Amino acid sequence: MTSWSSAGRETAAQVFADAQRPALRALSTDHSVVPVLPPELAALAATGFAPGPLLAAQREAARAGVAPFDALCGIAGLGEDELVLLLARGIGVDALGPDDFEGPGIDADACAMALRTGAVRLRDRRGRPRLFIAARGPHVGRLALVTRKRRGRRSDFVLAGPRAFADLVVARAGSALAARACEGPSLLFPKLTVAGGLPEIGAFWRWTTIVAVIAGAVSSFLFEAAGSAALALSSLMFAALNSFRLWVACTPETDLPPPARGQDRDLPIYTVLVALAKEAAVVPDLLDALERLDYPAAKLDIKLLVEADDRNTLGALDRRPPRPGIEVLKLPPGGPKTKPRALNAGLLAARGQYLAVFDAEDHPDPSQLRFALDAFRRGPGTLACVQARLAIDNLADGWLARQFAIEYAALFDVVLPALASLGLPIALGGTSNHFRTAALRSVGGWDAGNVTEDADLGLRLARLGWTTRTIASTTWEEAPTRVWPWLKQRTRWMKGFMVTTIVHGRGVRGLAAKLDPLALGAALMLVGGVALTALAYPVVMLAILWRAVDGSLLAPATSLADATFAGFCVASLIVGYSTGLACGWMGVERRGPATLSAGLFTLPFYWLLVGAAAWRALYQIARGQTSHWEKTTHGVSTRRAAPPQT
Structure with a gap:
């Protein structure tokens, strides 16, 4: 108060x-x-x-x-x-x-x-x-x-x-606002939310399922037939995903050029939402970044969304007050304390014709709002969302931050622009999304129970007939610098991918009715495929190591079928590494710096960490922690480079 x-x-x-x-x-x-x-x-x-x-x-x-x-x-x-x-x-x-x-x-x-x-x-x-x-x-x-x-x-x-x-x-x-923020899309599409679309499974069956999955993974080491079956299924899955990635990597960029500067009086009101939770350390930098936005201050509807009991963040905002016109919405208690719940409260209050979402540690290009607005004005009426590019600016913080930077370069500078060019669904990044406010409200906003609300929203927009594009405007972010914070963040992402796959997969007929076969396949591979391959990758690597140790890996094939099967698995593995490295190489070439290229050769070890996060996510789902939000601490890096001026 x-x-x-x-x-x-x-x-x-x-x-x-x-x-x-x-x-x-x-x-x-x-x-x-x-x-x-x-x-x-x-x-x-x-x-x-x-x-x-x-x-x-x-x-x-x-x-x-x-x-x-x-x-x-x-x-x-x-x-x-x-x-x-x-x-x-x-x-x-x-x-x-x-x-x-x-x-x-x-x-x-x-x-x-x-x-x-x-x-x-x-x-x-x-x-x-x-x-x-x-x-x-x-x-x-x-x-x-x-x-x-x-x-x-x-x-x-x-x-x-x-x-x-x-x-x-x-x-x-008070509580009425808290309750409405928790509802989100459940008012319009209850089957497309975690609360209404995720099957209710008791603890016994959840643990039975995960024990069965672990038993299947262990049996692939102990029994040759089980190992061959697991390897075959994994190779088929890798082959499908890698072929898709290779096709995407070969698609040229078609991003719009930077817009010509128009008259400020022609600009609409633009809402900016930033959800803050225990973010006292980054408040000064965040406010500096928001106040640098190249947009008339009187036409910016900036809302900082803070839980009413988050005294540290509110204290930081008292010590470094926002400029006049920037509102601090102190959210009343209730429901899951998640980012999507906070964003739904902001959406209820949004005054802008267009709406952007930023994270607390973000440093967006000052001209990004004008860039996104130009994309909306040039695009079709079905264009609901514009995704800006994300990049990492604390590369000096070690190997993990540099691997994160390569991953972001591959995703935001190669894969997502290609998907947008092909008119395929996009699993949104959690920040620097720009929306038509009316379109966002028409799909119900964010699912408060989904811990990767961005990926879920991207699929929901696609299945309801809306399109998404990308723009070549960058928001600079801080990557986790230590393994444990990174693992918790990636566990949350993988858990959300799994849950989103189940929610939308249960209504796959409805999804297929709205999307053509190519778009449907892309949507499933972007979310479910990523989670499944993350789960499979460490198991496959351990199986290969196991067979190398017992000598069966290099044993001569006893039949043409065995030789063909072995050749297919090896080819799938080689193509998988090649496409992953190719996307990373292209991303580094487009984003830079060139010194990141050395980190490409250690990507396979980074993928093992991603696999560990995927298994940890599956464990949390088994424990019933579907909507448990593991907060990523920001403001820990002292080596963030100044973003290049654009």
Whole structure:
């Protein structure tokens, strides 16, 4: 909850207003300047506010096509609360106070409408209805005009800063907001969520299944027939996935060129959501990155989504306050505390025609929002999502970070652009996704119970008729620097891939009805295929090592069938390594630096770690920890390189 001190805010506002009076008197003696200010700015001038910022705000409002008070918030040197207090005094209405937080609650729909429109009618503790208005957009000017004519009824209106208004609405909504954020797509497509689409299996059958899987893996070492069958199935699976990867790697890039810079007044409102959980260490860097975005500040609807009990992150935001206009939504307790739940709360409140998602440690290219907007404007009406590229900037942190960088280069600089060029489904990255807000709402947002909500959303968009494209704009991320944090993060990813495969695989007929055979195969290989090959890879490697030890690996074939089978398995293994290395090589060539190339030859060992994470994910599913979220700690690297300027 926001800390309030009415007396302190009054004093600060009065001191600031008194400091402006000499400048106002100087302006009144200069007859060459005759300002004709909008009503809200005129009301501020009446309090003694300096004319310079008011005139600058008026010019900026005309240039960018925004409300005058929004433009002023971007240039004034006063805090949001103090500025709103001065405006309330000039208009002649009440300013939001601590007592206003107490009163009857509201439901989730009223909460969403209030956060989007910036206005809500609430009853106070005495049952008196009052209209609360956020000091942003055209509401402020209209309020200034209305109060001129209704001086006797000014107490009907209460003015609040955007952040304070969000605090008020979220506090009044409480558990209703938490419950709605957990529902997500279950309201529209219950069978496409973990809660509604994952079969309910008791602990006995979960453990029976995993014991059977482990027994099958062990038997492949002990019995030659079982080993041959497992090797055959694995080779077929590797062959299918590797052929797909090879085809994708040979597909040329067709990304759009960087857009020409247009007029700021033609830009729509753009929502940016950032979910923060125990992220105090990266708050200053995050705010710096968000405030560098090359987009009119008054047209940015930035929402930082923080659990109300996350005192460390909220404390960091108090120590390094966001600029005016950036809201901190303090999410009430309830449901699984996952990133998708937080994003659903942000989606309810989103005001933008378009919406972007960033992670706490991200450093996006400043021009990325303009790049994505240009892609939407050039693309078809079915284009729902644009995925930017992700890259790693802490390469100096050792082998693991460099392997992560190679993996990202192969995925985001080679595979995903090729899939987009071919019009195939994309398993989204968890950040730097840009959406048409209406399209995102039409598919229900994110599944709060899925720990890889990005991959699930990519498939759900595809099966509901939407398309996804990529853009050559980069967001720089921090890779885990130690094995245990990396393993926990990758376990979460693999667990989500497995769960997503089960949820969408149960309705595979519906998926096939929406996608052509090629797109269906691509969707299954992108998610389920990755999880299955990750599980199989360490088993195959151990089986090969076992046979090398007992001498059967190099024993002569006893028949043509045995020789053919052995040749197929060896060829599948060679092609698998070759396609993996080829994608990594192409990614390094496109992304750089060239010194990463040396790490390509150790990728097979990195894949063993991926396999370990996949088995750990399967173990968590067996324990019923399907939606358990293992948080990745950010801000641990001191070797992040400055992103190249674009």
